[in-house]
Amino acid sequence: MGLVKRGKYWCMRFTYHGRQVRRSTGTADRRLAEAILGKVRAQIIEGRFFETLEERTRTFDELMERYLTEHAAKKSEPRHYHGYAKNLTTFFGGRTLAEITPKLIAEYKALRYAAGLKPASINRELASLKKAFNLAVREWEWCRENPVSKVSMERENNKRDRWLSVEEEAQLLQGCAPWLHQLVMFALHTGMRMGEILELTWRGVDFSRRTVMVVRSKNGERRTIPVNETVLSVLRQKSKVRSLRTDVVFCSHVFTSMESGHLRRAFRLALSKAHIDDFHFHDLRHTFATRLVQAGVDLYKVQRLLGHKSPIMTQRYAHHYPESLRDGVETLDRVGTLLVQSAGSSMARGM
Numbered sequence: 001m002g003l004v005k006r007g008k009y010w011c012m013r014f015t016y017h018g019r020q021v022r023r024s025t026g027t028a029d030r031r032l033a034e035a036i037l038g039k040v041r042a043q044i045i046e047g048r049f050f051e052t053l054e055e056r057t058r059t060f061d062e063l064m065e066r067y068l069t070e071h072a073a074k075k076s077e078p079r080h081y082h083g084y085a086k087n088l089t090t091f092f093g094g095r096t097l098a099e100i101t102p103k104l105i106a107e108y109k110a111l112r113y114a115a116g117l118k119p120a121s122i123n124r125e126l127a128s129l130k131k132a133f134n135l136a137v138r139e140w141e142w143c144r145e146n147p148v149s150k151v152s153m154e155r156e157n158n159k160r161d162r163w164l165s166v167e168e169e170a171q172l173l174q175g176c177a178p179w180l181h182q183l184v185m186f187a188l189h190t191g192m193r194m195g196e197i198l199e200l201t202w203r204g205v206d207f208s209r210r211t212v213m214v215v216r217s218k219n220g221e222r223r224t225i226p227v228n229e230t231v232l233s234v235l236r237q238k239s240k241v242r243s244l245r246t247d248v249v250f251c252s253h254v255f256t257s258m259e260s261g262h263l264r265r266a267f268r269l270a271l272s273k274a275h276i277d278d279f280h281f282h283d284l285r286h287t288f289a290t291r292l293v294q295a296g297v298d299l300y301k302v303q304r305l306l307g308h309k310s311p312i313m314t315q316r317y318a319h320h321y322p323e324s325l326r327d328g329v330e331t332l333d334r335v336g337t338l339l340v341q342s343a344g345s346s347m348a349r350g351m
Contacts (some may be wrong), residue, residue, distance in 0.1 A: 003033050012037050012057075014044075026059030026096065055098040055143035058136075063097060064089050066140070067132040075216065079260070084128040087112075097136065097143045102150040105129070109154070119154035126153060160280075161316070163287035164188075168276050175273030180266050182234045183250055184284065189230045191288035191306050194281055198258055201247040205235055214307065223307045293320045 003010045003025070010025045010033035023040075025033040036057055064085045072081030091108050092100060105126075112122050130148035137146050164172065169188070173181055187197060196214045204213035210232060214223050227235075235249070243255035252258050267281050285306070292302050303314040 024062060025057055026062055056096055058097050058142045060092040060095050063132050063136055081128060084125045087125055088129055100147050102147050105148060105151045120156045123153050162279060162283045163290040171274035172270055172276060175270040186231055186234050187284040188288055189228055190225055191285050194260055198250055200249045202249060203247060289317050290320050293317045
């Protein structure tokens with residue numbers, strides 16, 4: 001039974017019931033690592049080792065590191081998860097998993113509110129924390145329960161219903177640089193998220209089938225999207241200038257992956273030139289969905305095109321086309337007419 005340095009942390013190595021066990025102490029301090037090892041020895045002697053070892057020796061930093069490596073890396077925009085993890089680690093870092101309690105999480109929520117965050121932003125961070133602990137409980141067996149499950153999520157009331165009018169679209173496109181013009185047109189006619197667009201590769205473009213493939217969506221699933229002639233035209237223009245250095249469709253002028261931050265800055269500048277207020281890049285996706293519904297496309301097709309797992313997410317656009325419900329109420333007119341005709345026939349027979 002002893003200690004060995006693995007990276008920046010000291011790890012314990014010992015045999016338990018004939019099996020070699022290796023566990024990180026979660027600390028780079030040799031004296032603290034020795035103290036943790038001493039506690040483990042006592043737990044083994046008292047028969048309490050597997051009940052308390054993991055959650056009392058595993059640190060929050062280890063939890064976030066493994067969460068980012070094994071879970072967040074598979075998402076379409078892992079950078080967001082790295083941001084959540086950074087904020088969470090700033091507050092919870094240095095503690096063991098056993099020290100992360102519902103009370104402490106409530107303190108974190110209050111701190112984030114004081115920093116000016118909106119409920120939706122706080123919920124995204126709490127969701128990441130909850131997912132990390134779920135993995136630690138169910139798959140990694142680092143702890144016995146999830147403290148986040150005892151903390152309520154915040155009520156969100158910030159759903160946007162903003163889309164571009166035809167006039168605004170013309171103004172926006174006029175203020176876009178050529179590369180941004182192509183990207184905005186692509187977003188308006190596919191409804192794809194920013195991360196999905198920036199990760200699109202030529203391997204996912206099929207000119208013969210007139211489709212593009214989203215390899216990693218927000219839901220972690222692949223989906224194939226049919227595209228119209230406007231999108232095909234953009235893709236044909238992009239295909240004329242390609243490099244062997246990258247397979248990414250929307251790359252930088254030096255053929256490197258485009259940073260989402262750079263795209264957002266360029267988009268904000270174009271909005272400023274067009275004098276368009278209260279509009280985000282993600283609202284291009286809302287514009288795509290709203291225009292489809294306004295044109296009479298049924299919500300199931302819109303759901304499939306957007307990649308929503310549940311129709312509930314797509315229902316928010318239903319009010320944009322009340323005409324789709326008109327045949328329902330007009331049925332009552334036809335029923336009423338039939339009832340009148342039936343009553344008239346009955347009276348005639350009675351006479």
